[in-house]
Amino acid sequence: MTKRAYNFNPGPAALPLEVLQQAQEQFVDYNGIGMSLMEISHRSKEYEAINSETQQLLLELLGLESGYQVLFMGGGASMQFATIPLNFLKPGKIGSYIITGSFSEKAYDEGRIVGEAAIVASNKEGKWRSLPKASDLTIDPNSAYVHMTTNNTIEGSQFSYIPETGNIPLIGDMTSGILSRPIDSKKYAMIYAGAQKNLGPSGVTVAVISDELLKEEPKHIPLILRYSNHAKNSSLYNTPPVHSIYMMNLVLKWVKKNGGVAAMEKQSIEKSNLVYDAIDGSGGFYTGNIDADSRSIMNMTFRLPSEELEKQFVKESEQHNFVGLAGHRSVGGIRASAYLAVPYEACKALADFMSDFQKRNG
Incomplete structure (x- = not known):
């Protein structure tokens, strides 16, 4: 076997060797069905089992046994920057953003396109060297949500605390930090992450959303962009990236098996x-x-x-x-x-x- 590189890519990133080998073994013929998972129907019983198991594995690892649903979506975290305000930023409300790096800025910019957005705190003037303290956060009580990026991939910073937002839903972009440390996930109304760093290969984004937040039914946006619609269809409203979700399934099992x-x-x-x-x-x-x-x-x-x-x-x-x-x-x-x-x-x-x-x- 060729010597493995020391892979420090920021994403797509390293995958566990044993996961790659396991996927390799089943690449041509998945569980004796005579087909690869890359050929299989997303309506088949084999894929529906993977879909359901992967959702439950992620909820288990996040400590969210009830009250939340896992959605598998496309477009990366960047699509979520726009989809979040489209779903939750109603007229007369404010989307509040904690700005700590390039990606949180992009999320804020998308919020401003959709509706009214405000900056709760920013460390840009300090060239991102330190993160805002909890006491620095000023949250407008009229906020529809508070958005934060928990780990800043480009800058190299990471929050050590979860902001207290009271009754205002807290939304966390955890793309480059999900499952890297235990957190009280219930403090978040929504957690989302592109898979290509800690969860698997590129091609799928997870959105973990509370049942309370999923009650929002934004009639003004297309069905394909509504979280509630994806939840009702168990992430099968459109064809999901079957193989990427299967790889995520293997990675989540690897995380669980390794402590x-x-x-x-x-x-x-x-x-x-x-x-x-x-x-x-x-x-x-x-x-x-x-x-x-x-x-x-x-x-x-x-x-x-x-x-x-x-x-x-x-x-x-x-x-x-x-x-x-x-x-x-x-x-x-x-x-x-x-x-x-x-x-x-x-x-x-x-x-x-x-x-x-x-x-x-x-």
Whole structure:
């Protein structure tokens, strides 16, 4: 077998090797039916079983045994930025947004197109280095919802608390942090995430919505955009990405088998600490982009003394079997995305490479 790359891609991202191997075994013939899942009807009993089981697995791992439904949708998290205000932002109400990075800004921009939107708090003036404190949040009581991005993929920050919003529904974009640590999921009226980071391959987005919020029946938008319609049809209103959902099913089983969300958090802290220790122990050769109390355990971002050194770092890293370490094109620098399927060994190898690179170039 070809040596596996140290995959730090920000998404689509690493998948567990055993999940890939399991899918490979069943790729041509799924459970003896004489067809691949990529050929199967989404109305078949085989797929309906996968559809239902995957929904229940995700609810179980999130600690949401009742009162919520899982929807499988298309368009990525970016589609949700628009679909949320279309469904929930009624005339006379305000969509409230906590702005902590590029993706929360995009969500806010979509909200402003649909209706009235307001910024609850923003750390943009501080170049995203630290996240707003709970005491910084000013929520308009006329808000239809409060939207937050719990982990900022590009910037490399992560909330350590869940805002208290009272009776106002809290909506969380958890695309790059879902299942990375235990949370009180019931504090959210809606959680959504593109699958391509912690849940599986690209092609499907999950929206976990409370039964209370699903009572909203926006008659002014097409059926295909209504959450309530997808819920009534168990995510089978239109043809779902069958194979992507099957892969998510395998990943969720892998998470459960390997100790669940608590174990994922422990491993993620250990992995990210390897990289952060290399940054903090470099005497300033590496500088973290985010203050220590706001750092993400999923996306570690840092800079080197010059852009020339950063380019050299990325070039040499690729020669040493590392993939995906260049920072997002909008901010530059270096970014290591160590999602759930990235093994400890990859982060250890990265920390060792960082130390060696500094010795040769510091």
